[in-house]
Amino acid sequence: MAKIQSKKNSTKKEVIIEKASRLFREKGFGAASMRDLAEHVGVEAASLYNHIQSKSEILQTICFKVANEFISNLDAVEASHQSTLKKMEAIIRLHIRMMLDQYEYVYIADHEWRHLPEPYLSNFLNQRRNYRKRLGDIIEEGIARGEMKALEPYTAVLVILSAVSGIDSWQRSRKSTSAEALEANMVKFLVEGLKK
Amino acid sequence: MAKIQSKKNSTKKEVIIEKASRLFREKGFGAASMRDLAEHVGVEAASLYNHIQSKSEILQTICFKVANEFISNLDAVEASHQSTLKKMEAIIRLHIRMMLDQYEYVYIADHEWRHLPEPYLSNFLNQRRNYRKRLGDIIEEGIARGEMKALEPYTAVLVILSAVSGIDSWQRSRKSTSAEALEANMVKFLVEGLKK
């Protein structure tokens, strides 16, 4: 068995991925080097390869971890029995919270997925397209039921997802607004933008 | 004088920047190489340096070109005499149009500014902060006048700017919605999200 535990019950691989997520966000995947990453982990670059297979494996891990989290949460929301507006609110709140407390990971899945090698790239984009389609379906149903105003569903999805991902601009200047206030304001804006 | 004109009354430097904008958007600034760019221009990499000073000069040109365009349009809107809601609508429409017909440039100014070298980076961020502040002021006034609902102004700015920049996801699948419909839908969503 492994005794590879570092402090905090996490394997060294997890530590590497965590440090990498910070680095990839700050410099971008392409500009972040393995020697850079190694220094943050406290090890020589070559030693990283005892724990990971390649640089892009790190990216894959991060991107699909985030994707899976969003998808399984959407599964739960879809299965729940609430109005379409409440469903969208729940989804928006989840996105905001993810952005707040898993900032680095979500940011990378949002911005650095281009650097995924095939076939992971296509796979990722498929999942994303499918996710957006499902959000669009909820909105479409909301309009049909007269709960939401008549917007083109895909456009609404686009606005919502983009708006939430813009929180990264806010992350850097956390002082002015509290996280709770931010979430409340965004929900107010977006949900009332949907409401009929 | 120069006979450097290519077809389309543009200097070779402008051609380089145009091709670069496409490349930088597709691959990211860091992953796009000068040899790559040269190939698209139809020239050897070294020859590029007869027209430009460095790779990052291209990035600077693009980023500040876009920034200046937005700022001078904001000047015009501020000087106009209309309700705060109309002002915000005008700004939103401008952002959408810029995103539609200067997609590559706007995208780069949005996503690749991190790679600007100092002091351009600080300069750019200052301009951006200032721009957002001015948008926030319009919204603040709109709330004070009772034209808009009581949102935290900076959050509203964030939502609007991010929502618009999300059009890049749409650009790739232009089929489903026309540009006009997209603009109409986004304005409807965003302006009514502001309205009291």
Place this chain on the structure above:
DNA sequence: TTGTGCCGCTAACGGTCGTTAGTTAACGGA
């Protein structure tokens, strides 16, 4: 026709990249 400057080219520079090979020290289980 001659001279001048623009703008291609090839070759190469020093550097950094991701990654591999090969070695060695530490440690847990038999």
Place this chain on the structure above:
DNA sequence: TCCGTTAACTAACGACCGTTAGCGGCACAA
């Protein structure tokens, strides 16, 4: 106590990076 695995190290690989030097030809002003 010895063995086998784990994970660190140093050294190096070939590829590619942005950029410079230097050279040659072509277009235009004189």
